[in-house]
Amino acid sequence: MGYRNPQPPEGINYVKKGWQRDFVLLVGGFFAGLALLLWLMMLALGWSARWIPFSWEQALSSSLQQPSDPDQRLTYLQTLANDLARAGGLDESMRITVHYQKSEAVNAYASLGGHVFILQGLLDEVKTEQGLAFVLAHEIAHVQHRHPLKATIRQLGFGVIMGLVFGNTNVAQLAGAGGQIAMLNYSRDLEREADAWALRALQNHYGHVQGADALFQWLAQEKADQAPLEWLSSHPDVAARIDRLEDISREQGYATQGSVTPIPDWPASH
Amino acid sequence: MGALITLQFLLPLLLALLLLATGYFSGRYLERKHYERIIAEETRPGQVMVFPSRLPPPSLSPPQSALVMGSVVISVDYFKRFIATLRMLVGGRLNSYESLLDRARREALLRMRAEAQAMGAKQVFNVKYETAVIAGRGAQGQVGSMEVLAYGTALIGQD
Numbered sequence: 001m002g003y004r005n006p007q008p009p010e011g012i013n014y015v016k017k018g019w020q021r022d023f024v025l026l027v028g029g030f031f032a033g034l035a036l037l038l039w040l041m042m043l044a045l046g047w048s049a050r051w052i053p054f055s056w057e058q059a060l061s062s063s064l065q066q067p068s069d070p071d072q073r074l075t076y077l078q079t080l081a082n083d084l085a086r087a088g089g090l091d092e093s094m095r096i097t098v099h100y101q102k103s104e105a106v107n108a109y110a111s112l113g114g115h116v117f118i119l120q121g122l123l124d125e126v127k128t129e130q131g132l133a134f135v136l137a138h139e140i141a142h143v144q145h146r147h148p149l150k151a152t153i154r155q156l157g158f159g160v161i162m163g164l165v166f167g168n169t170n171v172a173q174l175a176g177a178g179g180q181i182a183m184l185n186y187s188r189d190l191e192r193e194a195d196a197w198a199l200r201a202l203q204n205h206y207g208h209v210q211g212a213d214a215l216f217q218w219l220a221q222e223k224a225d226q227a228p229l230e231w232l233s234s235h236p237d238v239a240a241r242i243d244r245l246e247d248i249s250r251e252q253g254y255a256t257q258g259s260v261t262p263i264p265d266w267p268a269s270h
Numbered sequence: 271m272g273a274l275i276t277l278q279f280l281l282p283l284l285l286a287l288l289l290l291a292t293g294y295f296s297g298r299y300l301e302r303k304h305y306e307r308i309i310a311e312e313t314r315p316g317q318v319m320v321f322p323s324r325l326p327p328p329s330l331s332p333p334q335s336a337l338v339m340g341s342v343v344i345s346v347d348y349f350k351r352f353i354a355t356l357r358m359l360v361g362g363r364l365n366s367y368e369s370l371l372d373r374a375r376r377e378a379l380l381r382m383r384a385e386a387q388a389m390g391a392k393q394v395f396n397v398k399y400e401t402a403v404i405a406g407r408g409a410q411g412q413v414g415s416m417e418v419l420a421y422g423t424a425l426i427g428q429d
Contacts, residue, residue, distance in 0.1 A: 005320060007309075022366065026356040
């Protein structure tokens with residue numbers, strides 16, 4: 001009998017190697033496009049921070065108040081901060097409020113509305129007023145450059161874009177992890193900006209920058225083996241920061257020799 | 271603390287990359303093997319013939335006929351859905367689902383032909399397909415499963 005079932009040609013109802021090509025092209029192209037979009041948005045948001053009045057920041061952070069009767073330590077820190085703010089040229093509309101935290105962690109940070117937090121661990125390790133002043137001025141620089149605000153709105157914008165593009169899917173988690181790493185790059189840029197400002201404030205206040213890198217020296221010695229890879233860190237590499245401080249001092253002609261004063265000894269009542 | 275931050279960022283990323291790479295290579299390998307098997311079976315000499323026409327020609331009037339069917343249940347996996355999710359952003363052919371469904375249809379037809387052969391038939395007429403979603407429809411985060419059914423009338427005892 002003359003009946004036959006001819007074999008139909010392949011590649012009509014499906015594309016040969018179609019999903020393999022999709023995978024490579026879409027993953028590559030999509031993330032490249034998303035990275036571009038986010039990069040533009042980060043620039044735009046960081047740039048738009050200048051139009052948000054400082055008073056809005058203060059209103060947002062109004063729940064953070066200094067205790068009404070500050071002790072010696074806090075008075076000392078607040079006075080130092082005020083001096084440095086003046087020396088560094090902090091904007092007239094801004095005000096720094098220093099807070100003290102009894103924590104072993106060697107750290108200090110700036111928050112929205114000009115609130116700067118100094119931790120006891122830092123006071124223990126920097127030893128000198130100049131070392132402390134550099135860290136304090138560094139945090140004041142963050143306030144001056146609106147870094148907490150920029151970081152906040154960037155984080156918000158990042159979350160919104162991720163939510164809009166992916167919703168609550170597996171891809172969102174993957175892209176979110178990648179995006180966080182990219183955000184750290186911005187964070188490192190901000191740290192460098194703050195370092196430069198702080199060094200100038202020290203030169204203006206003390207007439208020299210001796211002892212400014214006390215914290216970095218301590219980090220380089222004590223925590224060298226614990227440092228994360230630079231591209232995974234919110235702060236630049238410590239050795240590079242020390243070098244950069246020296247470079248700036250040389251270029252700007254800051255005095256690198258001068259007298260350093262130890263941090264006063266307060267009674268350990270608090 | 272540094273190591274912790276490193277882990278916090280890297281672990282999900284590495285895990286996702288590992289899963290994607292596994293999905294890519296295993297999917298590619300399994301699909302190639304499946305197509306090789308399907309084509310070898312379809313072109314095997316003496317394979318039962320299939321016809322879409324409703325009635326056999328009068329010259330083939332058989333002493334017996336029977337309903338034969340072949341059924342395949344498939345599920346979209348996370349990797350294919352990942353590719354499809356990206357594809358849906360730009361539009362175009364959903365390649366990852368198309369090849370999956372193409373294999374399912376052909377596999378269902380082959381199973382129907384195997385059933386017909388086991389019943390002693392050499393031709394199947396009035397071959398039709400049905401597709402039904404059996405799970406995961408519309409639910410967020412659930413993978414979809416579907417059945418592809420091929421059925422027809424086998425002519426038994428015909429030379």
